[in-house]
Amino acid sequence: MSSSSYTISRSSRASRLAAIFGILLLVALAAAPWWAGRADMRLLSEIFLYLSLACLWNLLAGYAGLVSVGQQAFVGFGGYMLFALAMFAGLSPLAAIPLAGLLGALIAVPVAVLIFRLRGAYFAIGTWVIAEVFRLSFAQVSALGGGSGTSLPVGIVKAMASNRSMREATTYWLALGMAVLVLVVIYLLLRSRNGLALTAIRDSELASTNYGIDIWRHKFVVYVIAAGLTASTGALIFLQKLRISPDAAFSVNDWTAFVIFIVVIGGIGTLEGPIIGVIVFFLLRETLADLGTTYLLILGLVAIVVMLKAPKGIWGLIKARYGIELFPLSRRVVDRDLEN
Amino acid sequence: MDWINAIIQGILLGGLYALFAAGLSLIFGVMRLVNIAHGDFIVLAAFLALSTTTLLGINPLMALVIIVPVMAGIGYVLQRSVLNQTLGDDILPPLLVTFGLSIIIQNALLEIYSADPQKMNAGPIETASIAVPGGLNIGVLPLLMFVVAVAVIAGLQWIFYRSALGRAFRAVSDKQDIAQLIGLNKAHVFGLAMALSLAVVGIAGVFLGIRTSFDPSIGPGRLIFGFEAVIIGGLGNLWGTLIGGIILGVSQNIGAQINPGWQLLAGHIAFLIVLAVKPRGLFPRID
C-alpha cells in the first residue's frame, strides 16, 4: 500500500447510495400526478415548500450565523409580488414567480444594510421588525385589498393551464422544482469558496460581536440569495392558496415558527436536518392537528426539549452514532486500496 | 392643539414602552440573553392580573402587589430550571428556547382565556384628568403610569450601579469564572436578574391591561416595542431606554394623527431611521 493510494474525497458509500436513492425518489415524485390523488399532491406540494423554507432558514442560521425570526417578510413579499405582477403587469404566474424572487433579493439589499448593524439576538428581532414593516405597508395598499387582502382573479388562474388537473400538476411540479432548486443552490453554495468561508466563520466566531468586511460580504451574499429564494417560495405558496392577506402573508407562526421547528428537530447546520425535520413535522401535524392550540403547545415543548437535550437534532444523533452524511460536504481522507 | 396633545400622549405612552424595554435591557446586560418571549410574559402578567382582580374583586392596581412577586418567582424558576442551560458561546439555544416559550405561552393563554380581547377596569381613576394651561387635559392614569415608569427606571439604575446585587450583576456579566471564584453562584445571580426582569414585566403587564384591551396574540408586538426602545436609546443605557420609549410613543402618536393606519408603521420607521443614522442608538453607553 503506497502513500499515493490515499485521496481526499467528499463522497462516501452512504452519500453515493443516497444520491441514487434520491434520483429514484425524485423520478417517483415527479410522476405523482399519474399516481397520487388530489389531496396527496396538495400535501406533497406543501411539504416541498416547507422543505425549501426550512433549508433556506437553515442556511442562514445554521451556516451563516444569521438567526432570523423574520423570514415571513420575504414569504409575504414574494406572495404579494406574484399577485401584483399578475394583476397589474399582466404577467403569467409562471413568469411572475422567478421575478418575485428577483425582487425579493433586490429588496433584501437595503434591508441587509440596515439590519446587519444589529448583532446576534438583536439581529433576530430586527428581522421581525422588518417583517412587521412589510405587513403594515402592504396593509396600506388598497389596490391589493388593504388589510383584508385579495384573491387572484379567476382569469389569471385559468390562463395557467387548459384544465384543472393540468393546473394542479403544474403547481405541484413547481413546488417540487422549487425544493430541488433550493437544495441544489445551497449545496453548490456550501461547496463553493463562499461556503467554506461561511463554515470557517461559523466555527470560529459564533459569539463574536465584530466582524470584518469580508465576513460581512459573505453573510450579505447568503442573506440576499436566501431572501430571493424565500420570496420565490412565497410566491408559489400563495399561488396555491389563490388568496393573500397581510396577516396570512406575514404570519410569524406559519413561515418562521414552523420552519424553525423543522430545522431544530431535524438538525440545525446540516443539509439533511431540514429533510428529516419536515417529515417529522408533517407526521406530527397530520396526527395531532385536530388538537388545535394544544398541538402548537406540544410543538413548542418538543422544540425546547430538543434544543436543550439534543441541540444537533435528530440528524445530529444519527450522524454522531453512525458517522454518515448524505450530502458530501466534509472532506475525508480515503484509502483507495480499501475503497476498491 | 391636536398635535400637542398627540405628542403629550405619546410621551406618556413612552413610559409604558420603557417598562416593556427595561426588563429586556436588564437581562441582556447581565447575561447577554434576549428573551423572545418577553412580550408574551407581559401578556401573561396582564392575564394573571385579570384573573386576580376577578377572583378577589380588587382594583387591578392593587393586583400589582400579587402579580409582581409572582412574576419574579416565575422568572427565577424559569432561569434556574431552563434558561441557564442555554447560556454559552452559541446564541442559538437561548434564542430558540425563548422562541419556543413564546409559542407555548401564547397557546396556553389561548387555551385558557380564548382569543377574546380583555380589558381591566381600574375604576374612576381611568377617566380622571388634570386640566393644564392651554386647554389640554392630561389623564391621571397615563400620568401615573409614566411616573411609575420613571421611578422603575430610577430604581433599576440604583440597583444596578449602587447596590450589592447590582455589583454582583456587573461582576458576573464581566467575568463569569472570576465571579465564581469570589463566591458568586452565577446560576443564582442570573436567576435574580430574570426575577427582576419579570418583576418589571409584571408592572408593565398590569399597566398594559388597564390601558388597552389585550389578547394572547399581542405579546410579540410588545416585545418589538420594547426592543425598539432599547435600540433607539442605546444598548445598556436605562435612561436612554426611557427616551427611546418616548421617541417611539411620540412617533406612533404623530403617525396616528396623520393616518390611523400609520400608527405602528411610524414607530417602526422612527426605529429604522435611528438604526440607519446612529446604529449604536442615541445614547450609547461609553465603555
Added chain:
Amino acid sequence: MPDALLATRELDAFYGDFQALFGVEIAIEPGEVIAIIGANGAGKTTLMRSITGLLNNSPEMVTYRGHEIGSLRADLIARRGIAMVPEGRQLFQSLSVEENLIIGGQMGRKGPWTLERIFELFPVLKERRAVPATALSGGQQQMVAIGRALMSNPDLLLFDEISLGLAPIIIKSIYDALPNIIGDGMSTIIVEQDIAKALSVATRVYCMQEGRISLEGRSDALSREQISAAYFGV
C-alpha cells in the same frame, strides 16, 4: 501528609479529550507557603483551576480539610476559604477599584482583612478608589486583584503568575509586600515562572513539567541543577 490543609491525589485533569494533568499529587499544611514552578504549558494553571473548582474532576482527587472537593462548584469552594489571584489580574471592568474590593468580600467571611486594611497595605488604591479598575496601571491592578482575594479572608490563597507581564520594579514591590500579606499564617500557593522569586518566599517547591510533578522538595535543599533539570527536562 495526613493533616494537610489541601491535597491533590492522583489528579488527572482533562480539557475535553486532551489530558492536561497526569497523577499530580501536591499537599500543603496549614500556614505553609509553597511554590509551584514550571514552564509555560506545564499544567500549573490547570492545577489552579482544578483546586478552585473552575475545572471539575473526580471528588476524591482534591481534598480540603479532609473533605473531597474535586467536583465542587467554584463558588462553593470559595465559600470554604480558598481564594485566588488569577493570572492576568482579571478585574471586573464595570466595577470601580473600591467595588472590586468590596465584592471580593461579599461572602462575609470573618477575618483580619477589611477595606481599610487593604487601603493601608496599598495606599495608592485608596486615592484611586472611585476610578474604574481597568483604568489603573498593571501593577496597581495587581494590587486590586490581591486585595480582592484577601477581602474574602481566605484560609488558602493561590497566586497564579503574579509577576507575569509586570515590570521588574513592580514585581519587586509586590514581592516586598507579600510577607505582610501571608504573615498572618495564611496558607499560600505561589505559581511562578520566575524560579528565584518563587524560592525566595516558599519553604517548599513543586516543579511541574508536561502535566506531571517532576520534582518536589524544600527550597533550601534543592540545587540549581536539580531544578533546571526538572524545569526544562534536560
